[in-house]
Amino acid sequence: xxxxxxxxxxxxxxxxxxxxxxxxxxxxxxxxxxxxxxxxxxxxxxxxxxxxxxxxxxxxxxxxxxxxxxxxxxxxxxxxxxxxxxxxxxxxxxxxxxxxxxxxxxxxxxxxxxxxxxxxxxxxxxxxxxxxxxxxxxxxxxxxxxxxxxxxxxxxxxxxxxxxxxxxxxxxxxxxxxxxxxxxxxxxxxxx
Ligand code: AP5
Numbered sequence: 001x002x003x004x005x006x007x008x009x010x011x012x013x014x015x016x017x018x019x020x021x022x023x024x025x026x027x028x029x030x031x032x033x034x035x036x037x038x039x040x041x042x043x044x045x046x047x048x049x050x051x052x053x054x055x056x057x058x059x060x061x062x063x064x065x066x067x068x069x070x071x072x073x074x075x076x077x078x079x080x081x082x083x084x085x086x087x088x089x090x091x092x093x094x095x096x097x098x099x100x101x102x103x104x105x106x107x108x109x110x111x112x113x114x115x116x117x118x119x120x121x122x123x124x125x126x127x128x129x130x131x132x133x134x135x136x137x138x139x140x141x142x143x144x145x146x147x148x149x150x151x152x153x154x155x156x157x158x159x160x161x162x163x164x165x166x167x168x169x170x171x172x173x174x175x176x177x178x179x180x181x182x183x184x185x186x187x188x189x190x191x192x
Contacts, residue, residue: 002080002100002105002107002108003020003080003082003111003191004109005084005111010119010121010124010147011120012180015180016180016183017082017084020184026081026082027076027082028084029082029086030084031088035064035067038067045063055141055149056141056145056149056150058088058153058157064086064088065099068086072105080108087161090161093165109191110171111173112162115177120151121147124147127139128143174187174190
């Protein structure tokens with residue numbers, strides 16, 4: 001099974017991808033997590049991505065296309081994978097299409113989580129509060145200024161992907177405002 005999760009920052013892409021990973025035994029490929037790991041390890045990619053991510057902007061298509069292509073080639077992706085946060089621009093979606101064709105692979109579904117903007121801001125605030133309460137490190141882009149920019153980037157560059165995948169007939173939309181378990185149940189119905 002090969003899936004894409006689309007949705008604005010805080011829509012629940014990561015939450016749902018993690019739950020489905022356990023259910024289907026396939027890995028979650030989060031470009032955000034991969035980039036944060038690169039930043040933490042101060043790799044060349046991490047050094048180039050850090051300031052861009054901190055500002056809430058998108059990292060270049062070139063960088064993310066390459067890290068996803070390399071990741072898909074790893075053995076744990078043989079049965080499938082869940083793309084969380086990729087593609088995020090129409091050029092990334094086109095690159096992914098070519099990448100999958102080149103590897104002889106097909107997508108099974110593109111699932112978009114719809115959540116109101118006010119709820120997204122509240123979720124980001126909750127995540128910050130929960131992280132602090134647990135003694136963890138708050139994400140450097142989970143602050144009002146960077147989050148506003150992340151939403152703008154989403155509206156301008158990522159939202160057009162809905163039309164792109166509606167055009168390919170692969171887009172399915174789920175109400176991401178519902179409780180986590182309800183959202184998972186809706187996704188499982190689509191995948192059944
Ligand atoms: P990334 O890490 O992908 O962040 P994001 O898309 O902004 O999304 P989040 O992780 O904030 O949200 P999510 O939808 O996964 O929601 P979550 O499940 O965590 O990207 C970060 C940065 O990396 C980008 O800004 C960019 O710079 C760079 N980047 C990454 N990919 C890139 C790409 N392809 N191209 C270019 N640059 C890229 O949930 C959020 C919170 O809500 C949690 O606290 C959760 O517990 C809660 N929650 C989840 N579901 C529900 C629910 N149903 N009800 C109530 N609360 C819920």
